Amino acid sequence: MLYEHAPRLRRYARALTRxxxxxxxxxxxxxxRAWRKRDRWEAGTDLRAWLFTVMHNVYVNGLRRRRPETVPMEEHDCADTQPSGQERAMGCRDVEVGLALLPTEQREVLLLVCLEEMSYEQVATVLGIPIGTVMSRLHRGRERLRKWMAGEDQARPALRRIK
Amino acid sequence: MQTPLPMDLQELHAYADGQLGPEARARVEDRLAADAEARRQVDDYLDLNRLLRERYDAVLTESVPERLRSPKKRVWRPVAAAAAGMFLFTTGFASGLWLQNHGFDVMGEGDHVVREAAAAYAVYTPEVRHPVEVAADQEQHLVTWLTNRMGARIHAPVLTDQGFSLMGGRLLAFDDGPGALFMYEDAGGHRIVLTICLNEEEGKRTAFRFAEHEKVSVFYWFDGPFSYALAGEMKRTDLLNLAESVYRQIVS
Incomplete structure (x- = not known):
């Protein structure tokens, strides 16, 4: 039963770790780990949420032990891929790169909400944080990613179009 | 701490995520009709949601690798295997019987307890000014605090008969969550630590086990909600004497 959730766990993990x-x-x-501790799961409660809790713990503990992996940043020139006639800035930059720029805590919240479509209460339970913290991390993460996608981030100079 | 996100912003997120009831949704829609900036914000959030799904949904339909399809005995990866090997090496002589009986599989259940205890010993006992977070003169406060964090009753065993007095304790961050540490010192300035962490298999009980990790001797055992480890740089028999006293006081 646990293993039926593998595809969703893989999607989340892929987005989390790149x-x-x-x-x-x-x-x-x-x-x-979930298999070893399957007694901990209370029958009738949300198995998916529990699995994500387990994965969150494994991930965070792993980060604590390892040195953070550094990923070389690549400039993505969007000149050729920008759809013509479309004014919206979204989609010009690679959402994956933007995601990687977020602190882990914001990335986790964003992915659980946007990819997993969990309720804010579920996210709070999975991550073991108050719901107010979920909301503020969601907001900061989203705004940061939004600005990055639009090329408005201060961290790096905005990309210039090359004709 | 941190100021909560204003309600109007919370609602924009909840609107984009489809997490509002009909009434609140209508209220936000009215607002969006009149507020171009908020409208842009919500559109961008929706775009981000769509982009993230477009980017990662393909993973859902990929075929799942064999190793993720069913519970299996794990194939040790180099780092884990090296760590386990070291543990085998350091404990092998002391508790050969136990390892012979259980072989490699047994590694999962005790190594982190020993590692955490030995690390806590190595990190905190040399501290001159701040060996503990809460000193023994506030023992009641310390015990209440740690009990609350650990989720089950904890107390600091008394080891004065063995010549060790409680210095105090601290909260630790372990793999599975919070851990508790009590530190003791004898008249000669020798220190030992008792670490308590959550028992992975709640309810499991074991006999004493002994391990040595970088000159630090550790006796550990699992009992009910917790695992216990007593660590110090002393002869095994002396430490065993202390561990037995701790064990008796916790059981009773």
């Missing part, structure tokens, strides 16, 4: 191999390692560790 690396297919690392993501599957994380999913494997989480599933094995």
């Amino acid at each position: 690396n297919a191999e690392t993501a599957d390692d994380l999913v494997q560790d989480s599933l094995e």
Whole structure:
């Protein structure tokens, strides 16, 4: 039953870690841990939420032990890919790169809400934080990603179009 | 701490995420009709949601690798295997029987307890000014605090008969969540630590086990909600004497 959730765990892990191999390692560790501790899950409660809690713990503990992995940033020139006649700035930059710029705590909240479509209460339970913290992390993460996608972030100079 | 996100902003997020009831949704829609900035904000949030799903939904339909399909004995990866190997090496001599009986599989259940206890010992006992977070003169406060954080009753065993007095304790961050540490000192300035962490398999009980990690001797055991580890740089028999006293006081 646990293993039926593998595809969703993999999607979340992929977005969280940006690396297919690392993501599957994380999913494997989480599933094995969940399997070992299956007694901890209360029958009748949301199994998916519990699995995400387990994965969150495995992930955060892993981060604590390891040195953070640094990923080289690549400039994405959007000159060629910008759809013509479309004014919206969204989609010009790679959402994956923007996501990687967020602090882990904001990235987790954003992905649980946007990808997993969890309720804010569920996210609070999964991450073990108050719902107010969920909201403020969601807001900061979204606004930061939004500005990044629109090229308004202060961290790096906005990309220039090359004709 | 941190100021809560204003309600009107919370509602914009909840609107974009489809987490509002009909009434609140109508209220936000009225507002969006009149507020171009808020409208842009919500549109961007919706775009972000869509972009994230477009980017990652493909993973859902990928075929799941074999290793993620069913519970299996794990294939140790190099780092984990190296760590486990070291543990085997350091504990192998002391508790050969136990390892012989259980082989490699047993690694999962005790290594982190030993590692955490030895690390806590190494990090905190050399501290001159701040060896503990809450000193023994506030023992009641310390015990209440740690009990609340650990979710089950904890108390600091008394080891004065063995010549060790309580210095105080602190909260630790362990793999599974909070851990508790009590530190003791004898007249000669030798220190030992008792660490308590959540028992992975709640309710499991074990006999004493002994391990040595970088010159630090550790006796540990699992009992009810917690695992306990007593760590110090002393002869095994002396430490065992202390561990037995701790064990008796916790059981009773």
